[in-house]
Amino acid sequence: MRILYRLLKMADDTVKCYLECCKSSHPKLPLPHNVPVIIGRTPELGITDKLCSRSQLELTSNCYKRYVLVKRLGANTSQINGIDIEKNKSSRLEEGQDLHVVNGKFPHRVYFTGCQNDTKTEKAVVPKLPTKSTDLTKSDLSIKQPERKKLKVSENKSKVLNSKIKPQEKFSSESVYAFDSPSPMSSRCEKKAESNKRAPTHKHWSQGLKASMEDPELVVKEDEQIVVIKDKYPKAKYHWLILPKDSISSTKNLSTDNIELLKHILKVGQELAAEVKDKQPDVEFRFGYHAVASMSQMHMHVISQDFQSSSFKTKKHWNSFTTDYFVDATDIINELETGGKVKDRRTMTSLLNEPLKCHRCKKPQKNIPTLKKHIDSCQK
Ligand SMILES: [Zn+2]
Ligand SMILES: [Zn+2]
Ligand SMILES: [Zn+2]
Structure with missing residues (x-):
């Protein structure tokens, strides 16, 4: 009491x-x-x-x-x-x-x-931030996350492959932590105190995905250019995101310089799909980008077309993967190869409100439960 x-x-x-x-x-x-x-x-x-x-x-x-x-x-x-x-x-x-x-x-x-620090608390050690690098790199991030199990990262992996695209902002240690399970109150207070000493900065550049790129629970594979993570809220049996290590906020910022990267991302996705199809030849996949980026690090979705997932709950979820809102990676690559840039698709958000219909036979569906039932049996 x-x-x-x-x-x-x-x-x-x-x-x-x-x-x-x-x-x-x-x-x-x-x-x-x-x-x-x-x-x-x-x-x-x-x-x-x-x-x-x-x-x-x-x-x-x-x-x-x-x-x-x-x-x-x-x-x-x-x-x-x-x-x-x-x-x-x-x-x-x-x-x-x-x-x-x-x-x-x-x-x-x-x-x-204010901190509730008058109770006995453990001191959280906040590492000094490196100041040398202006690149947004994995190694930068891992330095700032001492408690987290580090991924195998070598320094030279973090070279910026695409110097044309500049990171909009750097992260603070505070922000990269944020995606994880909440830290104990004491350490949060310490962190806050530490961050108050620095100039007030707002590092809100896609920490969610960036933190996921660092999360050993989610990372499936990586190479010099990309990281593959499991979608935290998969909308199908198989659902991965492939993200470039360079900061690219959205497909609309892409230029012809990125074509090779995009092809690489697609290839990695196709390899993942092939691994699944080796054992289950009937599983279909699509590889693509959302017309309008909802998170600020560009990512390609690798998603199986069963859409069997408890995280798939809303019309928006459905429409974002089954209407033209889901843009095939090959289309993006084609646009860059032929026109030098990616089409502006900002008006396509209206597609998210389209009536539900089966992605295979196009039959209209009353609601999500009937849709789910239908797609389990639809063979078309
Ligand atoms: Zn505001
Ligand atoms: Zn997405
Ligand atoms: Zn159908």
Whole structure:
């Protein structure tokens, strides 16, 4: 009882939570403990994008556990560290994680002031950040993640193969941590304290995927140019992402210089598929990119066409893999080879709202459960 009282008191007295705009478009927004705050297309956040609902997200902070529950109310998707937030479900947002208010745009973060450090805590060791390199590289990242099991990385692997594309931003150690399971409160406080000493920077460049690229649980294979990871939320029996090690935010930034890289990515994907097909010749695969990038590191999906997965839940999931929103890798390569750049597909987001239909026989489907039932038996 006393402890609870003390916790409550500490939360009330010392810990405050704020929503911070990574683009500095507006002042920080207080998120009082346990009080739902609605954000969206409002003058307060300076968001005018019509795809963003006026009540896009409901944020409820927990100041003593130092996280914010994010509930999506709007029709279009929002992301935490690049992962879509399901509608009407509460997802946990931790300090240092990126919250994109709609469709991968309008990055924000939450932070808590004050540390509950008066309890006995272990000191978390925050390594000094290397300053020499301006490349966004795996070795940079692994230096900053001492607790994490390191992947086999050699220094020279990290050379930038495509100097034309500059990393938009570098990461902070804080942000790369964020994708993992929450660190204990004490170390988070330490980290916050450490990061406060540095200039306030917003490193919200696709930490989600970048962190996944470092996650031994997810990494399937890698070479000098690319990393293959399992999709954290697979939408089919086999679903991988292949990401270049260089920072390329989206297919729209590609140039003819990248053709070889894209061909390599496709080849690696086809090899993965071939391994599966060796044992199960009937498994079909597609290799492609989403028309509009939802996460800020470009990635090619390697996805089997069974779509049997409990993570496949929404119409948007379905349409993003079965309409023209899913662009075959060969199309992207062709566009670069013939026109020197990739078509602008920004208007294609409307495809995500198309009525459901079977990807094989094109028969309309009432809802996700009937669709799932149908595709299990559809042979066409
Ligand atoms: Zn903002
Ligand atoms: Zn994707
Ligand atoms: Zn069918």
